[in-house]
Amino acid sequence: MIRLSPLPGPCLLCGGGDGERKDGRWLCAICGWRYGDVPDDDLPRPRVDVVYYLRYERRVKIGTSANPRQRLARIRHDELLAFERGDRALEQQRHGEFAEWREAGEWFTFCAPLEAHTRGLRRAGAPWHQYARWVSETLQR
Template sequence: MAPLLAMVDTEDPAFKQIAAALQSMKVAGVELDEAAIAIAVKLGQQQHRDSLPGSWHKRHSAPERQSIVYYIRRAELIKIGTTTSPFQRCSSLRPDAILAFEPGGLDLEANRHRQFAWCRVAKRGEYFRPSPGLIAHIEATLAEHGPPDPLWPTVSTLGQGSVRTRRRPELPEPTSGEMATASEGAKILGMNKSTVVGWAHRGLIQPAGENEKGYPIYYVEHMKFLIERHRRWMNHKELPGDHAA
């Protein structure tokens, strides 16, 4: 074993697990050539990562909730609010349409309220008139952070039962085979990572496997499909104030 171990980085935190993997392969009669050693290194490093405190929780728990500032339409007004549970919040509000969202909490919400204070309906309220400036900001936010989750409830889902149990969009059969993590896919498509994570968390897209670091990877074509689906939906909706002088 000594010559084999000499080919492995002894400073690797997973050295102990790599040595054990090599020993198991040797006992099993595997020819320990360069390729086999590379496999042992990967196995040992994976075992080391899995042994770290909290590693199972990080790999298998639901994504951490992220606070967002949302823009929704109710009748002829636009509400700017914040939440860490957009599904529950929209279930309560039942907006006519969910226009956009951006990552942020109470500080960002307060900034947006000040930014558009001149078209605010009430002094301390969260409802605003659909001014051209606010509409332009919503469109820019949508372009920067991607579309809201299509499963967030709106008035149009009333009478259709639980939104969570409704049929998910039927995804096309991927042809390119291009896959990426949520972060990579968001970067490729110019979206916010939280949007892709939300899709995965709600089962709109399913992992196609894992990368070498153990992170789930998804078909990029499925991400593109959901973006285009939302854009087509938005093209059939009219934001109040679009035709304001």
Template sequence: MADRYKEASDMAKGRPFIPAHELQKREQDRIRLPFRHLVDPQDPYYYDISLHLEMQRRAGVEIDQTIADNAVKYIHWKHQNAKDGEAKRREFEAKQAQEAKREIETWQARREAAERWKTSDGIVYYILRGPLIKIGTTTRPRSRFDTLMPDAVLAIEPGDKDLERLRHTEFASLRDPNVGREYFTPGSDLLDLIRRLREEGGVPHIPHASLISREAAELAVKELLAL
């Protein structure tokens, strides 16, 4: 009966239950192992080292200090290797969990973007003109881009004037005062948003007039976003 209560207590605390007779046997074996003069009894792996030496003794190996020292090195290496393996396993599992979380977040973002496209008549666009990025909005992107003649259309998202104002406020610190309120320098936060929009909605393919060739535009986008 006492063992049952002990088992329930150990299981509740996350410890493996070891019956009393097994503990007693282990203690008897520990006392019988004749290696205290060769191995430090305070070694955290003393019991495993002693068992290792006992197995060698039963196999006919004459146990001396050199054999004992090698056993200490081996058992310590074995435990350290197990710890390293466990650490790598936990690191791998954590990495897998982070990747799964990113996939879920990307899927949710794409779903939300799809819902916004259903209810939006216009877009907020991010176009490259020389060294700057223009953030604007339109309900007729093809004619608008023919007028603006951007080097490249970097990204688009469903939205209207309200979202445009929000983006202008969000990246106000990047605004170029010498050009206009809709032109921004390519700071890291703005580029991160553009990359995310391209990942969620794909690369925009809206035909438009431009002052540079398609090859030059593709190279400019590649260098800007480090693709």
């Protein structure tokens, strides 16, 4: 069991407030970024493509973006169900898997198989926390 404690200050990558001590260093509990390290603002943020699942009423949009905050801000939705790390190829694969429930374009009826899929993705963590971790991992490479 990981023992979390408040970080000395917010994580500079994701803004998280809790962390764990590992080898004498603080790591953010959300994204894994080492506390005190400053992301280089002179470098572009790494590209992290995600497939997103947005629920609006009884429908779900399955789309993809390399900038999910900006993209999701432009789409009317009730709830972000999940993120999945992947690009257009994975998005097209998901469209094929749920084709039976396609309503129009990238919109699908929120059926039991789609609900089960998004619930499974959420077991790995809250969507924005997963995204922060993926960005952190990419920056650390």
